Amino acid sequence: MNLHQFAETHDVTNQPPSLDGTNLYRIDLPLQEWSRRFGAGWAEPRIDAYGALAGGPLMEAGFLANQNKPVFSSHDRYGHRIDLVEFHPAYHELMRTAVEHGLPSLPWAHPQSGAHVARAAMTYLHSQAEAGTGCPLTMTFACVPALRMQPELADLWLPKILSTQYDPRNVGIAHKAGATIGMAMTEKQGGTDVRANTTRAYPVGAGGPGQAYELVGHKWFCSAPMCDAFLTLAQTDKGLSCFLLPRHRPDDTRNEFYIQRLKNKLGNCSNASSEVEFRGALAWMIGEEGRGVPTIIEMVAMTRFDCMVGSSALMRQALTQASHHCAHRSVGGRVLSEQPLMQNVLADLALESESALALSMRMGKALDNLGDEQEAKFARLVTAVGKYWICKRAPAMINEAAECMGGAGYVEDSILPRLYREAPVNSTWEGSGNVQCLDVLRALSKEPGVLEVLFVELGDGHGDKALARHIEQLKSAFMDTQDIQYRARQLTEDIAVALQAKLLLEAGNAAVSDGFIASRLGESSGRVYGTLPRGVDVEAIVARSTPQSL
Template identity: 80%
Template structure:
């Protein structure tokens, strides 16, 4: 026997074919239907094109961008301080594709009905390929309402922010074809409590809205430090205020913005997060002095919406991987997807994924109708409800999907470990769970019309007595104000599940809505895969199962 033949110990069989190259939009029937339902159907060709990119070249770029983390260079070879973050070309490929397809700009440049829904669909597809690059995309998108508060500043920055050209060069904004905006709010001593911030701002001249100030202080989290400017908070004599701080001063010299180090994070590896210091950095006041939180709040709402999109998209990609594996892997002579208990698990995961998508795109529809009082109240509440619930559900759901692949789901050659590492950041960023639940109580108790908007949306439960009983219980829970902060998580969960159930009922797919209500409102199981008997599992699975198209 020849020696090389001794290495051939077995024939490789029962392996799952690659999913690379699949069009993520075409294999996602729920995404197609919910986009259509909320007036985003006009963007179908754009979504289809991006689905092909996300499942093909961008998916490969996502792996490369995570295998080659960004590197911080404080000085050049000659000893000059440069504060530069270097990225692998794959990261730039991801950013270029997203910006050229309007992910940070679409609702602002083409504000027709369904624009926020269509843009959410694009972001949903992009995140499945690589979620870390979505951080600067989100902040650039969310910065627009704040920048518009100062027409003079907006006139300079918005043409570059809304451009569909990606220009990663570290040069003054006037020399760039397009610009990205970051955010630097958090300080080490305050965390979520931004009013405890100590960064100080002094006016260069008379001061006031739109005028220059010099900032001295630190930021414990500055996300995407390679951006061209940052919305940041600092204290003036009148209190916490919001500023736009560019990387370069008007004369083209570097601003006094210094990166201390990059964060070594659990996930989100392709994105750079940093600690920074301002040492007399020049920045321009956005909004009124002392009104920093009020100025930045609309940006925060938009970034929280993107946390919903982000978690929903991670769940969808995890589901896609699990369904694809189970459709091809044989156990005991049958495909895993034909095994009764696995069908229970997969159907349960599919319900979680679609319910998250439904609530996310319903939020997009509300953002598309800001002048409608009912929709504005709905958006105010669901920004916090959805951010809490969908982001909380993602890590466990992805872990269960990974388990469907057995040991293969635990190794880095699959995307599932990356999805799992990525999931917690959406729950933490822009206010962790307790912050969101307390914000729900604040909105319901202090903002007129929000509670009415919630129960107007829920109605009588779309005629389903199970949901009707749940809604009546919710009303009673809100009337009982004793220890309401202690109960805030339970209340928020109950609101989220009620809204998801109502949306699924309203959409008219009885197999999906019945299974969701039976398991989420009446079920006794706690792990995924505990759906009760008598449900149309086959329809649920067929709806979400990926097919090579």
């Protein structure tokens, strides 16, 4: 018997075609519609161009950057302390592409209507390829409002921060073509309670805003320690204050900034997070002394917005993979996406994805109009609402999307495991769920007019009885202040779902809005995915969410 005839044991069939090289913008009809709806139509050519990069070279770079994690080098071969984090070239490719296309700088360098929405759309695409670059990109973007509070520091740093040149060299700011910014707030003993921080700041001279200090202490989490400078918190005689701490002193010598170790994290593996010590590190005060938390919150608000965008992006990529798989995979002689139960699941996932995108883009519109008092109050509230809700929904949604693909969604050849590991970071980083819900209560109780702005935004339900009833129940819930902190999660979730329902209704796609309201405000709300009630146009929803060009 000639055994060579059995060298090929089978033909490969019933597998979906590859999505490699796909333009992620062109296959995403909801992103196209929502970015245009909130004022970023003028930026469509640049968003489209980024969609091609995200689905092509950046997607490949994302896999490589995760396969080759950053490495900490404390000393050089001669024994000198260097505190360097070394990255694979793929990570630098991701960073360089993002910086060159203005992801950290667009709304600040070119402010115009829809700029924040356009930047959010490109960030949404970038994060689908790889979310590990999110920390340095987000913090570089988000530091601008805080730095502008100290003009003399802003004059030195902002030209480099807003540059579209990526310069990863470990040299002083005077020699850099572009700069990235990190953040160091958390300490071992306090965690979220930054007022328990023990790091001390000692004035070099007179002290006060814009003046030099030396910092002594530690940070349990320092995000992106390879950055050129960090916004950090330290105690002075007047309380917790905010500082800009560069990696190099003005004379180009290295600052007294020491990396202890890199964190071994569940996800976010291509990015470096670290423990650091300040041993007399030179830093400059930003904002009023003793008002460090309000100052750094200017940065945190923007990073929380990016948590919304980032989690929405992870959900979209999971949905893209699942819907594409099911559109081409047959079981029992029938394509999966045509089978009723799978349609129920895919449509439910699509509703979750689009409602997250809608709320994120609406937040982008608010950021584009902060000069309007109503929009500023809306942003103050919905930053916390959206950060809580969207980031909470992502892990379970991505898990369900992976399950749609069976074992193919569980192996590391697929992007789904990486998306799943990445999802929890956004709900934890920049304030966990309870922190966000308490912030919602703080905004509503301590900032006049915020509650009124919420209900003006929601209106009367836009003709939908279920939404109108939900809004009235929400009003009653806020009138009852007894044990309101205990109920903070439920209140925050009710706000989020109401806003999402309102946005989907306004957009005018009846299949989407009807399906969302029936499932999120009806009797089946709170159940697992794939429990949409009867009457939902699942075929239309699935068709809308499935990659459009394939």
